[in-house]
Amino acid sequence: MKKILPNSFGVFNPKDIVSGDFYWAADVSEGSLVAAADCTGHGVPGAIMTIINKNLLDDAVEKMKLSSPNEILENVHKSLLEKVGQNKGENNPLVRDGMDIALCLFNFDKNELQYAGANRPLYLVRDGILFEYTATKASIGGYSPYDQVFVNNKIKIFKDDMFYIFSDGFVDQFGGDKDKKFTSKRFKELLVSVSKKSLEDQRRIITSAIENWTIGNRRQTDDILVIGIKVE
Numbered sequence: 001m002k003k004i005l006p007n008s009f010g011v012f013n014p015k016d017i018v019s020g021d022f023y024w025a026a027d028v029s030e031g032s033l034v035a036a037a038d039c040t041g042h043g044v045p046g047a048i049m050t051i052i053n054k055n056l057l058d059d060a061v062e063k064m065k066l067s068s069p070n071e072i073l074e075n076v077h078k079s080l081l082e083k084v085g086q087n088k089g090e091n092n093p094l095v096r097d098g099m100d101i102a103l104c105l106f107n108f109d110k111n112e113l114q115y116a117g118a119n120r121p122l123y124l125v126r127d128g129i130l131f132e133y134t135a136t137k138a139s140i141g142g143y144s145p146y147d148q149v150f151v152n153n154k155i156k157i158f159k160d161d162m163f164y165i166f167s168d169g170f171v172d173q174f175g176g177d178k179d180k181k182f183t184s185k186r187f188k189e190l191l192v193s194v195s196k197k198s199l200e201d202q203r204r205i206i207t208s209a210i211e212n213w214t215i216g217n218r219r220q221t222d223d224i225l226v227i228g229i230k231v232e
Contacts (some may be wrong), residue, residue: 001025004032005106007232009203013224020046021223024057027154028067034229035118038167040097042223053099053140056080069116070152077148080141094184097229098142102135102165106229113129113155113163123164123219125195130188161231162195169224182213202228
């Protein structure tokens with residue numbers, strides 16, 4: 001990911017040795033793709049879905065030559081349903097399994113970002129203000145219909161913009177004095193507070209924040225993934 005998007009950082013903390021969360025990036029003629037994905041489950045079951053979905057993303061870009069985030073998600077969605085037989089009845093043990101994902105295409109020459117999401121949003125922090133781009137309320141695979149459409153967003157980007165994509169593991173982590181979830185509100189405040197710092201400082205502070213939140217005997221609830229990308 002750092003080779004494709006040098007001005008980026010990642011916080012990746014699996015709950016177990018292997019993970020249902022994964023990050024993914026690819027170069028295409030229209031720019032640089034990057035994704036934060038959250039597959040059903042964690043540990044080995046989540047890792048199996050990770051391998052399947054990572055390969056489907058690769059195929060969409062390398063074999064199908066797709067670059068628009070929404071077209072990639074729609075292709076992966078149909079391919080996943082076909083690959084694991086999810087469209088063949090409720091008795092399939094994988095019928096519930098799927099993936100939530102935020103997928104971005106950065107074109108720095110055109111100062112444009114395209115974003116499509118399956119249940120995972122995109123945050124932009126610009127001049128200390130956080131803007132949220134909501135995802136299509138559907139997952140890749142799972143119970144979403146075969147012809148599910150994912151909305152594509154085109155966003156004008158400017159120097160020093162900070163973009164964040166992430167799984168739900170951070171905001172859902174229990175901890176603090178009252179053993180409550182970290183929450184989206186607290187997460188947004190954290191991102192705004194670090195957005196003007198160096199990428200390495202952002203990574204360090206975000207990592208410390210979740211470690212301090214779970215301090216003591218509390219166990220990590222889910223896989224954690226946060227990706228930040230800065231526009232230079």
